[in-house]
Amino acid sequence: MGHPVAVKIDIEGTAPVSGLLQMPAAARACYVFAHGAGAGMTHPFMAAVADQLEKRGTATLRFQFPYMERGSKRPDAPRTAHAAIRAAVAEAARRVPALALIAGGKSFGGRMTSQAQAASPLPDVRGLLFLSFPLHAAGKPSDERAGHLFDVKVPMLFVQGSKDALADLKLLQPVIERLGPRATLHVVPDAGHSFHVRDETIDAIVTWIDGVIR
Numbered sequence: 001m002g003h004p005v006a007v008k009i010d011i012e013g014t015a016p017v018s019g020l021l022q023m024p025a026a027a028r029a030c031y032v033f034a035h036g037a038g039a040g041m042t043h044p045f046m047a048a049v050a051d052q053l054e055k056r057g058t059a060t061l062r063f064q065f066p067y068m069e070r071g072s073k074r075p076d077a078p079r080t081a082h083a084a085i086r087a088a089v090a091e092a093a094r095r096v097p098a099l100a101l102i103a104g105g106k107s108f109g110g111r112m113t114s115q116a117q118a119a120s121p122l123p124d125v126r127g128l129l130f131l132s133f134p135l136h137a138a139g140k141p142s143d144e145r146a147g148h149l150f151d152v153k154v155p156m157l158f159v160q161g162s163k164d165a166l167a168d169l170k171l172l173q174p175v176i177e178r179l180g181p182r183a184t185l186h187v188v189p190d191a192g193h194s195f196h197v198r199d200e201t202i203d204a205i206v207t208w209i210d211g212v213i214r
Helices: 044-055 066-070 078-095 108-119 144-151 169-182 199-213
Strands: 005-009 017-022 029-034 058-063 100-106 125-131 156-161 183-188
Touching: 005 078, 017 044, 017 066, 017 078, 029 044, 029 078, 029 108, 029 125, 029 199, 044 058, 044 199, 058 078, 066 078, 078 100, 078 108, 100 108, 100 199, 108 125, 108 144, 125 199, 144 169, 156 169, 156 199, 169 183, 183 199
Parallel strands: 029 058, 029 100, 100 125, 125 156, 156 183
Antiparallel strands: 005 017, 017 058
């Protein structure tokens, strides 16, 4: 397995951010992979997902949001986060033009990606992959954060722990049903908002990616 390649991603209106590109020899797709609110692109969860996807023929481009690049603990406003996601998608398209693009991320990163896609489709992105989509705040069950998902017209995969305190399955499952065939749910048994990267989870992700890019 190769080492991640450090890249710089220029973002309109703010300073550049760091990225890490992992590229298997015979890649079929590239996942533009945004981190969660509390930990950056080098977090063990992010690295584990990237490593396992690389073994299965999927490239990844991880990247920092501007606040994380600065060392701040306060997440960027949506406008800034969306700009970073668009810049990362553009950088992936420039570096791996032959690969199909999937976008999304862990928790906050996934929600910011879906918001960006809903506002204006990300160029050449074929589907969105969410790892622990934060449907609501802890202890405040609601599906209000799901409204924009109905403006997303590409396939979506939600990978959710069965005990995720930020996504009550009793609320998330009806949302996915209403989204129709473009939305798929993969439940990680006995897992919370953070979960260990299991082979069966990565297998489900790769199967979904292969179906989207065919």
